[in-house]
Amino acid sequence: MKFINKLFETKNKHTKTNKNNQLESMNVLKSLKSNLSENIKFIKTAIGESSDIVIRELRAGEDGKTKIGIIYIDGLVDKALIQDSILRTLMLDIRKVRVESTISSKKKFFETLRDFVLPEGDMKEIQDFECLFTHLLSGDTIILIDGYAQGFAASSRGWEDRGVTEPNSQTVVRGPKDSFSETLRTNTALLRRKIKDTNLWIETKPIGRKTKTDVAIAYINGIANDKIVEEVRKRLNRIDIDGILGGGYIEELIQDETYTPFPTVYNTERPDAIAAGLLEGRIAILVDGTPFVLLVPALFVHFLQSPEDYHQRFDISTLIRILRYVSFFIALLTPSIYIAVTTFHHEMIPTLLLLSIAAQREGVPFPAVVEALIMEITFEILREAGVRMPRPVGAAISIVGALVLGEAAVQAGVVSPIMVIVVSITAISSFVFPAYNMAIAVRILRFIFMMLGATFGLYGIVLGLIAMVLHLCSLRSFGISYMTPMAPFNWNDQKDAIFRFPQWSMFYRPRLISQKDMIRQQNPKVEKPKPPQ
Amino acid sequence: MKKTYIIPFTLIVLISLLTGCWGKREVNELSIASAIGIDKSEEGYLVTVQLISPGEIAARTATTRAVVNTYRATGETIFEALRKLTLETPRKIYIGHMRLLIFGEDFAKDGIGKVLDFFSRDHEIRTDFYIMVARNTKAEKLLNILTPVEKIPASKIYSSLETSSKAWVQTKTVQLDQLISSLISKGKNPVLTGVVIKGSPEIGMDISNVEKVDAPTAVKISTIAAFKKDKLVGWLNESESKGLNYILGNVSNTVFSVHCLKEEKLAVELRRTKVKIKGKVENEEPKIDIKLWAEGNVAAAECEIDLSKPENIYAIQKKVAERIKKLMEAAIKKAQDDFKSDIFGFGEYIHRADPKAWKEFEKNWDKEFEDLEVNINVAAKISSTGTINKSFQKDVEE
Structure with missing residues (x-):
């Protein structure tokens, strides 16, 4: 592991030199000039005369003396809005404004435009080119006035959006069916619609030297632990990278531990899951350009909880959660236990089962471990092919996979039927996890356990399990122990960990995460409703 | 990469490969033994493995091959003989799943103690197999008989013994640890259930034996063999075997018949028995008190009897108690007079009751046992008479 760190260190040196270059080039982007044509010329050179930039020069004011430049990027802006509220205002409506006399006095032209003329909600003044470009490239419209070394950036963002659709990754039978989309503003709006509280605070900052992706931290002030909020801020500020193209980039850059198969940051495209997390005092990180919102701190139990659990009755939710834990171990251990038991511990198998296994393995040329590896790797290939393949070809995969590899391999005597059963139950169990990244962790560990089972038998598997538990207990997610509320143990939090207690009994928020404003509900004790007389 | 990291890393990877899966045996490399039979031979032991x-x-299509094969080899020790078998068998014999260990009667008469060490020492063996004696025959022959219903003959004997010991009391299941503990106990001698061949052994070997509706040759569980130390000294008959099981507290469910008020029969199903044995030493004489409590119901009445009347029930209860008492007395008598072997473990009760006095008796317990005074007290209770009260026998006759 240390040598990997070494590799990183050398990379850091490179980035430092890069950063210096960057800073030098930034110095060129000085403050705006008062000459409009000079400014426009500079913008044109800076942006390389790209074809999607639109520069419209017009004249306004008395006798059209004042030149105004309007610059925007085609495709990123809402054209109708520019037409209506900027071009129309400046060219036509400005004449009706009673303060026309003030416009004539050139001195106050800028202030007048800002205060009386432009019917724009979100308008910022800009002083320098760096600020100008950030706004321009985010889809704002830049308004520059000849004679002023400053301009406006009017919000006119509007681009093609996928809209709010049903979530693909975490489907539910009952519960809200909206999902986040690629636009940050839509996503924050979805959160606001769920939590109408002044204390839902959203801080946004651009990250990525080139992409300048908007990354927002959302939390409920007063519930979220200030220290964790500060920690998230600190970790986000530490990021120095050219581009952020999705939540995964952020996740890898801010997570506590890289060398672990287990995810320490939760992600979901479901607004209700994020809202529930916020109410528990957790912090959401929204990244522009991806429908997947991150949620920290993330604990082991969260990855085995589905949003559906809260929309169904508590009894079935609890049972289903227990089922998920069972499948966790089935997905993790079945092939390795099969290998260990059939190669080392025959006495553990019931006699009739042993005979049946022995009969099936009669004529199979490979040892159990090789057989298991062949089938597991085949399955991984099938799964990967299924995900990557163009959708119309997908049916072919299932035919090839199920029929050719499953049925024919058994017929040909390459693998035993029981091995097919083992691999199938493993595969199905690994699809039970509501969080895909936990399924990935299990996938990786499964192979390690298979090697342990093949070399040391059950002894090896138990050693592996001990090592895994130790590792899990050593993990932290933003300072919170990963195995909370099991280790450290907390009675109250058990109500919503493996079990899901009825809503009326969950009085407190998770203790270690929020730590302030613990009380979730204070229902007065109500008598059972009586039948109408 | 620095050398300091490469070397340990490579070593760890290589070490796990170097183990080469030590001790690994694939399931299809095993010859799974279902039963082992041990007989005398000139060289030492004749070991028969099924x-x-x-x-x-597990074949889906029926074949004409036998589902089990027996191999035999002689050797000075069991282990040696087992290894010698590899000359004949294609794979190494795996005895972890054996269901039965069968001693030939002649071998059992000479003593079984020496071979047991191997079975309790070997790490591969689960100790849940049953130990039996092949009555009037050699274990070798018995293991050759093919059985219907259960394809594996050893499994057939295993389950026959198990079910009969639960539902019919004349047999007793003995596992290795029980056998060894009664062997080493000074106040108890072991017993084993016997198994016999019914019919001709030659026909039983042939696959045609299982092709018939009524198999000409069958393997049948017999009665209980009594041992003195590790040597077989004789066989209990059916009722004595039952008596033994009552005393040992093995009876949970059984059926027997008693006379009705007159000669006709009345079948009683015992559902529960509880036995309490107390040892004591009086006037330097050891004494045993047996208290047995049995609960059952009327299973069939072939006589005119009104079971709704309590006095009739009391009468039956008395008869049941007498019957059980007789069975126990017969078993004790046989053990005292013929075998001179304490197969009931009475010595252990005396030991528990009076450890000091036991030190004296211990030296010559078999002699003491012959004259041991045993008081038997049986209480029976008929708690149910089934779905009808009065028998309809009277109406049938009219």
Whole structure:
């Protein structure tokens, strides 16, 4: 592991030199000039005369003396809005404004435009080119006035959006069916619609030297632990990278531990899951350009909880959660236990089962471990092919996979039927996890356990399990122990960990995460409703 | 990469590969033994192994091959003989799943103690197999008989013994640890259930034996054999075997018949028995008190009897108690007079009751046992008479 760190260190040196270059080039982007044509010329050179930039020069004011430049990027802006509220205002409506006399006095032209003329909600003044470009490239419209070394950036963002659709990754039978989309503003709006509280605070900052992706931290002030909020801020500020193209980039850059198969940051495209997390005092990180919102701190139990659990009755939710834990171990251990038991511990198998296994393995040329590896790797290939393949070809995969590899391999005597059963139950169990990244962790560990089972038998598997538990207990997610509320143990939090207690009994928020404003509900004790007389 | 990291890393990877899966045995490299039979031979032991051929057991299409094969070898020790068998068998014999250990009667008469060490020492063996004695025959012959219903003959004997010991009391299941603990106990001698061949052993070997509706040759569980130390000294008959099981507290469910008020029969099903044995030493004489409590119901009445009347029930209860008492007395008498062997473990009760006095008796317990005074007290209770009260026998006759 240390040598990997070494590799990183050398990379850091490179980035430092890069950063210096960057800073030098930034110095060129000085403050705006008062000459409009000079400014426009500079913008044109800076942006390389790209074809999607639109520069419209017009004249306004008395006798059209004042030149105004309007610059925007085609495709990123809402054209109708520019037409209506900027071009129309400046060219036509400005004449009706009673303060026309003030416009004539050139001195106050800028202030007048800002205060009386432009019917724009979100308008910022800009002083320098760096600020100008950030706004321009985010889809704002830049308004520059000849004679002023400053301009406006009017919000006119509007681009093609996928809209709010049903979530693909975490489907539910009952519960809200909206999902986040690629636009940050839509996503924050979805959160606001769920939590109408002044204390839902959203801080946004651009990250990525080139992409300048908007990354927002959302939390409920007063519930979220200030220290964790500060920690998230600190970790986000530490990021120095050219581009952020999705939540995964952020996740890898801010997570506590890289060398672990287990995810320490939760992600979901479901607004209700994020809202529930916020109410528990957790912090959401929204990244522009991806429908997947991150949620920290993330604990082991969260990855085995589905949003559906809260929309169904508590009894079935609890049972289903227990089922998920069972499948966790089935997905993790079945092939390795099969290998260990059939190669080392025959006495553990019931006699009739042993005979049946022995009969099936009669004529199979490979040892159990090789057989298991062949089938597991085949399955991984099938799964990967299924995900990557163009959708119309997908049916072919299932035919090839199920029929050719499953049925024919058994017929040909390459693998035993029981091995097919083992691999199938493993595969199905690994699809039970509501969080895909936990399924990935299990996938990786499964192979390690298979090697342990093949070399040391059950002894090896138990050693592996001990090592895994130790590792899990050593993990932290933003300072919170990963195995909370099991280790450290907390009675109250058990109500919503493996079990899901009825809503009326969950009085407190998770203790270690929020730590302030613990009380979730204070229902007065109500008598059972009586039948109408 | 620095050398300091490469070396340990490579070593760890290589070490796990170097183990080469030590001790690894694939399931299809095993010859699974279902039973082992031990007989006398000139060289020492004649070991017969019944091997299952899994392909035939789980075969979807019927084959004409036998599902088990027996192999035999002689050797000075059991282990030696087992290894010698590899000359004949294609694979190494795996005895972890054996269901039965059968001693030939002649071998049992000479003593079984020496071979047991191997079975309790070997790490591969689960100790849940049953130990039996082949009555009037050699274990070798018995293991050759093919059985209907259960494909594996050893499994058939195993389950026959198990069910009969639960539902019919004349047999007793003995596992290795029980056998060894009664062997080493000074106040108890072991017993084993016998198994016999019914019919001709030659026909029983042939596959045609299982092709018939009424198999000409069958393997049948017999009665209980009494041992003195590790040597077989004789066989209990059916009722004595039952008596033994009552005393040992093995009876949970059984059926027997008593006379009705007159000569006709009335079948009683016992559902529960509880036995309490107390040892004591009076006037330097050891004494045993047995208290047995049995609960059952009327299963069939072939006589005119009104079971709704309490006095009739009391009468039956008395008869049941007498019957059980007789069985126990017969068993004790046989053990005291013929075998001179304490197969009931009375010595252990005396030991528990009076450890000091036991030190004296211990030296010559078999002699003491012959004259041991045993008081038997049986209480029976009929708690149910089934779905009808009065028998309809009277109406039938009219």
